[in-house]
Amino acid sequence: MDTSQILVTLGGVGLAGFVVWYFFFGKRQTTTATLTDSGVQEVAVTVKGGYSPDVIEVVKDKPVRLKFYRDETSSCSEELVFGDFSIRRELPAFETTVINILPTKTGTFEFTCGMNMLRGKLVVR
Ligand SMILES: [Cu+2]
Incomplete structure (x- = not known):
């Protein structure tokens, strides 16, 4: 192997590593809800081939308002x-749907599309 072959090999390994990293870790996007003046934990979620963010952190016993666009x-x-x-x-489509939840238990609660394909998580602390 000469230098250029080594570089190409290293590049390929690096790219494969990135793809694996992206697939397992890069896709998850965590957001902590913002507490509004009225004491509501609010998060805006964009729905497009998935949920973004798809991990939403909130605290227990405070109302949560999820705005799905x-x-x-x-x-x-x-x-x-x-x-x-x-x-x-x-x-x-192209509208915001507001979902209100009052989390009274800590834990991780999944939300999905109707077919159980798109997934997201509400993490209550
Ligand atoms: Cu679906």
């Missing part, structure tokens, strides 16, 4: 399911 017409994301809170909602 669906930035696509793909039928996959037309429904939002928050099983632990018995919520199933239509998300109209």
Whole structure:
């Protein structure tokens, strides 16, 4: 192997490593809810081929307002399911749908699309 072959090999290994890192760690986007003056923990979530952010941190016993803006017409994301809170909602395309939750337990609660394909988490501390 000469130098250029070594460089190409190293480059390839680096790229593969990046792809693996991106797939497992890069996609997750964590946000901590902002506490408004009225004591509501608010987070804006963009829905487009997934949820962004997809990990939302809130604290227990304070109302949570999730504002889902669906930035696509793909039928996959037309429904939002928050099983632990018995919520199933239509998300109209290019509109913001507000979901109010009062977390009374700590833990991690998943929300998904109607087909269970897109996933996000509400982490209550
Ligand atoms: Cu779906």
